[in-house]
Amino acid sequence: MVPGASTGLVALLGDPVAHSISPAMQNAAFRTAGLDLVYLAFRVPAEELGAAVAGLRALGAVGANVTVPHKVAVLQWLDELSPEARLLGAVNTVVREKGRLVGHNTDAYGFRRALEEGLGRLPRTAVIAGAGGAARAAALELARAGAARLTVVNRTPERGQALVEEVRRHFPGCRAEALPLGVEMAEALRGAELLVNATSVGMWPHSEEPPLLDPDWLPPGLVVCDLVYNPRETALIRAARARGLPTVTGEQMLLYQGARAFELWTGQPAPVEEMRRALLEALAAWPGARERG
Numbered sequence: 001m002v003p004g005a006s007t008g009l010v011a012l013l014g015d016p017v018a019h020s021i022s023p024a025m026q027n028a029a030f031r032t033a034g035l036d037l038v039y040l041a042f043r044v045p046a047e048e049l050g051a052a053v054a055g056l057r058a059l060g061a062v063g064a065n066v067t068v069p070h071k072v073a074v075l076q077w078l079d080e081l082s083p084e085a086r087l088l089g090a091v092n093t094v095v096r097e098k099g100r101l102v103g104h105n106t107d108a109y110g111f112r113r114a115l116e117e118g119l120g121r122l123p124r125t126a127v128i129a130g131a132g133g134a135a136r137a138a139a140l141e142l143a144r145a146g147a148a149r150l151t152v153v154n155r156t157p158e159r160g161q162a163l164v165e166e167v168r169r170h171f172p173g174c175r176a177e178a179l180p181l182g183v184e185m186a187e188a189l190r191g192a193e194l195l196v197n198a199t200s201v202g203m204w205p206h207s208e209e210p211p212l213l214d215p216d217w218l219p220p221g222l223v224v225c226d227l228v229y230n231p232r233e234t235a236l237i238r239a240a241r242a243r244g245l246p247t248v249t250g251e252q253m254l255l256y257q258g259a260r261a262f263e264l265w266t267g268q269p270a271p272v273e274e275m276r277r278a279l280l281e282a283l284a285a286w287p288g289a290r291e292r293g
């Protein structure tokens with residue numbers, strides 16, 4: 001549908017946004033669903049975030065995605081938060097409802113759907129590497145879904161410990177512990193069903209930097225999930241596949257967080273296969289993908 005005078009706006013607010021996959025994925029979804037909506041990415045410096053949110057209100061935007069580095073800062077400009085956004089303390093999706101801007105977080109949903117699709121179930125014991133936004137979504141969602149034991153491994157140990165304390169506070173039934181990044185991980189991995197890389201290690205343009213762990217630490221039967229989606233096959237995923245381990249890759253989470261956002265904006269089921277096709281096409285055109293040939 002060609003944009004016209006009645007076209008509704010969905011915006012992406014972030015910095016940077018130039019390589020974002022979401023415009024390709026969401027515009028494909030709007031086209032497939034025959035919706036008169038357009039998704040546009042806006043590079044918003046931190047000091048302009050409040051003005052950008054006021055702009056969403058003034059322009060009557062249908063909603064927005066919020067990405068790095070604004071997912072936490074945006075909370076102060078919104079009228080209401082969903083329970084998921086409140087739990088995670090971060091918003092990646094904004095929906096205008098009766099003139100009010102409501103903040104949601106679809107990252108945890110995306111993570112869970114990716115695991116369910118890849119494995120058909122959610123593991124009950126996991127090692128999570130990282131303690132940033134993606135790690136919080138993964139740890140809190142696994143704990144919410146009934147995980148019995150979680151180990152958080154992070155380069156900055158205090159941040160890992162803070163995430164563990166949060167998991168314990170919200171989900172006292174989950175045994176959570178923090179470890180420093182290093183050889184201690186090997187022991188934790190031996191007792192786990194799942195490893196989640198929620199650090200940015202392996203991400204383009206640093207894809208070939210030192211790996212997160214020694215591949216010999218990956219025990220037989222471990223499921224390896226990497227939230228990094230560029231490149232699609234990270235060094236960690238390559239190492240896991242070389243050992244015959246089941247893997248879940250980052251673009252699955254990206255797809256399902258986007259599908260859930262689409263449903264929140266439109267009230268319609270997301271055209272997931274069309275979104276997947278657009279996402280894979282956009283990822284194949286990324287600089288990281290081209291470099292790897």
Ligand SMILES: NC(=O)c1ccc[n+]([C@@H]2O[C@H](COP(=O)([O-])OP(=O)(O)OC[C@H]3O[C@@H](n4cnc5c(N)ncnc54)[C@H](OP(=O)(O)O)[C@@H]3O)[C@@H](O)[C@H]2O)c1
Pocket residue numbers: 068107110129130131132133134135154155156159181198199200201203227228229250251252253254255257
């Ligand atoms: N697939 C998806 O839909 C999806 C969604 C969200 C994020 N992601 C991906 O997940 C990754 C993390 O995102 P985020 O939003 O959580 O970022 P973030 O909040 O900035 O957190 C980054 C994490 O990576 C760790 N880290 C960074 N460089 C490291 C290094 N060289 N060695 C060891 N640890 C390192 C940081 O450790 P410190 O605490 O020590 O700094 C921190 O735990 C990114 O690659 C992002 O693209 C994917």
